[in-house]
Amino acid sequence: MISVKNAQMSSCYQPANDASMLDANNNCIAHSNSQLFNQSFNQDESMNGEHDINEPKTNLIVNYLPQNMTQDEIKALFSSIGPVESCKLIKDKLTGQSLGYAFVNYQIQGDAEKAVNTLNGMRLQNKTIKVSHARPSSESIKGANLYVCGLDKDFGQADLEKMFSSFGTIISSKILSDPKTGASKGVGFVRFDQRYEAEIAISELNGKCYDNMQEPLIVKFANSPTSVKSVMGLPLAPFIPINRGFYQPYRPSASNSYRYSPMTPYCSPDQTSLNTPILPTPLTGMIPATPSPQTPSLATSLPNTPVAPVPTMVPTMVNGQTTAILSTPPTSISNTSLSSINYSGWCIFVYNVGPDTDESLLWQLFGPFGAVQNVKIIRDQQTLKCKGFGFVTMTNYEEAVTAINCLNGFNLNNRILQVSFKTQAKQMY
């Protein structure tokens, strides 16, 4: 889960010494761990003292990437912030499959910061990516993920972190819950900064009753994943509705079965002045004043993170078929010039974006609808101001159609977007 962890990671790795809290809440666990805690903190400090004092923090780790996103696409996305020194998508050595995370190293630290602020929490296809500073590579941080079960059903994420906080720095945590009912499964995960912190937690908590819980806890290292979950079988349903109140189609079309219904305007009455953003990113004005109930932690912990909208249940369309379509344009666009087809994707023309638009806006807008290969904002060569339009290349026809149908006519900062397949090509070959 994208949560408060980023702030913790970037600001300070030092865990809060919460042993007293544990004592207060815990009736079953022996209170003999203060020695261990002090030892672990000392190790932590001495290790931190060795590196990264004045090193520029240019290196980012990107997690929860869409399965089919390529390294080039990731690089294109992060280059919308500034020049990228290197970009590495981690793949399975044998199958070549993406492991869903990547490292992006910027040339300038400021761009890395901006990327965290701008791209963390961005929705791409069915994923919400996480962008955070990479820690210095080391063996000691591997295998620090714990599996926990035996939790009471009313035990929440905050309770979980509280239970583990005295053993080290928590990088992430999660309680598994039934997607329908939202009820806890009594199972969770806690990832520590350091492996030895996880080891301490196991030795202190495994088999014990915590805070009068019904059953003893099981705390062990989580399974290390071996094979990629097949994404092909999924109906690509995970278009999770986020109801950010952002899309606002103004031309309903009866023939569009997959146009989703209008939502509340992105600009609620009490923030109509947001045309001139106070905060740095041009997307600030798109953030609704009231957080979505589905993602309170995201909204509260990442107030500067623009969250691109996601269509509510786009019916059918995209299955697994992809490339075969490219050579045979569907009849529904038979009157469209072939210039929208590049043999490596579908080029979309986006008109009526503001003069200060940058590439990340187009990623925000189109990323939720499917695989985006590249985006381009057209600027005046002198002023570098956006000329009011740009291009987006998407891989799959159906996803491009859905994006067009959903984004064409949308009110973005009081501008009505016009979105269509590209019709004119500048003399090719």
Added chain:
DNA sequence: CGACGGGACGC
């Protein structure tokens, strides 16, 4: 009212 880039043979 307006309105469809542009870089690029590459280890």
Added chain:
DNA sequence: CGACGGGACGC
């Protein structure tokens, strides 16, 4: 009862 996420540190 069993229950391993959205493969989190360079595949």
